[in-house]
Amino acid sequence: MLIWIIRRDLLLAMRRQADVLTTLFFFIIVVSLFPLGxxxxxxxxxxxxxxxxxxxxxxxxxxxxGRMFSNDYLDGTLEQILLSPTSLPLLVLGKMFSHWLVTGVPLVLMAPVLGIQYDLPFSALIVLTLSLLLGTPILSLIGAIGAALTLGLRGGGVLVSLLVLPLYIPVLIFGAGAVEASTAGLGFDAHFSLLGAFLLVSLVCAPWATAASLRISIE
Amino acid sequence: MSINWYKYASPASFYFLAGRMIPYFSIAAIVLLIIGLYIGFFVAPTDFQQGEAYRIIFIHVPAAWMSMFLYLVMAFWAGIGLAFNTRLSSMVATAIAPTGAMFTFIALWTGAWWGKPMWGAWWVWDARLTSELILLFLYIGFMSLQAAIDDPRRADKAGAVIALVGVVNIPIIYFSVQWWNTLHQGASVSVTQSPKMAASMLVGMLIMSLAAWMYSIAMILMRTRVIILERERHTAWVAELKGAAR
Incomplete structure (x- = not known):
């Protein structure tokens, strides 16, 4: 079932490639704005x-x-998913994983190129990419809770940022901190260990919290 | 004599219980506030390092304590409401949020006033300050999520999930001064060690904390009563109450 839902979400994403590319170009544009400002x-x-x-x-x-659950919610797929005998946290985990594959992985792949624009040394580029590789899954995991809670609400898009961004802050601190530590010539193991710990904790807790939130939002 | 807790879990009976308790807590808050401020401003000695400016701790420390404590209480009641489906606990959680956010704001603001003469900066990006700021964001997120949902039962449950997820932040704030070597000074008061301050300072701070506590209880009870009336406006007992008031 896990494989099935991942394949289904990836197939849907492939049919709507513009959505995937929009996220990636948003990332590139935001990063490119800073040198101009x-x-x-x-x-x-x-x-x-x-x-x-x-x-x-x-x-x-x-x-x-917003796209994680809203399309499935609108066409009724989400209700069927909730009714299925397979455990909901597992299915939600599949949706989180495919969300990460579709949005997180392109960001990770794009990051070294953007790092070159900023004249980062080679070693820092590797650390940046690795920290994103370790950190972006956490963003998908935690973000899913916010996406599930704001499902079908008016102004859900702004609200989800208010709910999710405070929870993202530790990931930001240690992710960016790892790169800064490596450019300063210090060890970045501690930052990576903490990011890994966040990843494991959210991997265990986030699917449950998201499943509970989905049930609250749909009942 | 055993108390029938289930009786007071009903909003209708809690409404009257809260109404009877509010005056006591309000008076206690005012009396303790006056005593605490008197000790803080006239009895406690001037600090040999920080001069008179240290007196802001009589507001700052109680506010910071209450901001964290109220979040825990809020998450506790929200969690109870989620687990046992008790309406009153969720209403109490909703009532706690604005008071908690207010104390968080006061703690940040008085901290800035204290920081300017001591550190020479209104704000530093120090672990404890940042995590207290995140706490304010968590309160605001909780309140705006509940405000965005029209169905009160769904609002209760959704708020409970986000409150429980945010609990992670509380130990981070509390231990941040120990874990990271920050600019914010370490705790001056702890249960295990003898306090590192003059007795009158400590007494003043504890009395001010009690005053903040009593104030919070009174405010939360008042707000809970309003929420009860709002949600139960279609019930018979509220209609009776309205009839009696006319």
Missing amino acids: VGPEMNILRIMAPGIVWVAALLASMLSL
């Missing part, structure tokens, strides 16, 4: 790069949260 001073940009890329990744991932 701050000025093309490479020394400043190099320091700011990890934070900017991470904030842009947070926003891009959050913007795509």
